[in-house]
Amino acid sequence: MEALDALAGHVVILSGHPGSGKTTSAENLARLPGNVPKVHLHSDDFWGYIKHGLIAPWLPESDAQNRMIMEIAAGVAGRYAAAGYLVFLDGVIRPAALPAFQTLLAPLHYVVLRTSVTEAVNRCTARGGDSLTDPVVVAELHAQFSNLGACERNALAVDELDREATQRAILAALLSDTHRIPT
Numbered sequence: 275m276e277a278l279d280a281l282a283g284h285v286v287i288l289s290g291h292p293g294s295g296k297t298t299s300a301e302n303l304a305r306l307p308g309n310v311p312k313v314h315l316h317s318d319d320f321w322g323y324i325k326h327g328l329i330a331p332w333l334p335e336s337d338a339q340n341r342m343i344m345e346i347a348a349g350v351a352g353r354y355a356a357a358g359y360l361v362f363l364d365g366v367i368r369p370a371a372l373p374a375f376q377t378l379l380a381p382l383h384y385v386v387l388r389t390s391v392t393e394a395v396n397r398c399t400a401r402g403g404d405s406l407t408d409p410v411v412v413a414e415l416h417a418q419f420s421n422l423g424a425c426e427r428n429a430l431a432v433d434e435l436d437r438e439a440t441q442r443a444i445l446a447a448l449l450s451d452t453h454r455i456p457t
Contacts (some may be wrong), residue, residue, distance in 0.1 A: 276451055278303075281360045282310040285351045285380045286448060289367040290387035291416040292309050292406050293397035295440050296434055299387070300364035302441055312373070313354050317347050317365025332415055344374040355380035366415060369425040372455060382424060382455040387440070387448055389433045391416045 286303075288296045299318060304314035320343045321331055329336040331343075344367070351361045355378065359453075375382050389397070394416045395409045406412060422429055430447055432440045446455045 276308050277445070278306060278312070278360060279308050281381075281448060282358050283355045283360070283380055284383060285355050285361045285363065285375065285378060286385065287367050287372075287375065288362060288364040288385050288387065289419075291314060291389075291394050291419045292366065292412050293394035293401075293416075294364075294387035294389050295397075295435075295437070296364035296387055298437060299440055299444055300362040303439040303444065304360075304362045309318045310360050311358065312360045312362065315347065315354075315361060315363040317367065318365060318427065320347050326332045332411055340407070341374070348374040348378060351375070352380055355423040357399070360373045370423055372425075376455065381449055383453050384455050385444055385453045386419060386422060386425065386429045387432045387444075388419060388429050389431075393433055395450065398430070428455075 286416045288300045288303075290296055297318075300314045300316070304312040306312070321328060324339075329339050331340050345364060347365070351363050361380075369375075369384075372382075372384065391413050395412050398406055398412045399409060419429075430443055430453070432443060435443065
């Protein structure tokens with residue numbers, strides 16, 4: 275999609291609670307045709323690299339670890355962006371993590387996907403595998419995105435939208451520049 279070519283060198287953080295469609299959307303957006311190279315970074319991978327000593331990222335005692343992971347993710351995203359890539363980074367990335375990305379020289383977009391808690395739990399429990407499926411944890415993480423404070427304008431309701439409609443809504447937000455974070 276040539277419209278995304280104008281976003282070469284930008285970093286797009288697709289965030290939200292588990293089950294909101296972040297990973298699917300980031301993967302699909304990064305695969306869209308066009309002239310600009312695109313990359314999808316899955317933030318869960320950065321936690322997955324820790325083979326011993328991992329603290330579950332939703333636990334309060336994981337704060338220092340989570341800040342470190344966000345700094346690493348920001349560094350990787352920044353390197354790709356500096357090379358002209360359009361970067362889609364997905365993850366449960368709260369507004370408090372944005373300072374790690376605001377130091378980048380790349381334009382930054384923050385799009386928080388939101389569904390109902392029922393839809394989030396249903397999506398997560400249907401996934402299975404090594405995905406987060408605990409309905410209590412999913413509901414707790416959902417609640418953490420219910421009030422984004424100053425970033426509330428970055429929320430994008432995708433409740434009951436299919437994959438294509440969600441992708442179109444994200445594209446519209448990016449192309450209208452409404453979810454861009456001032457640097």
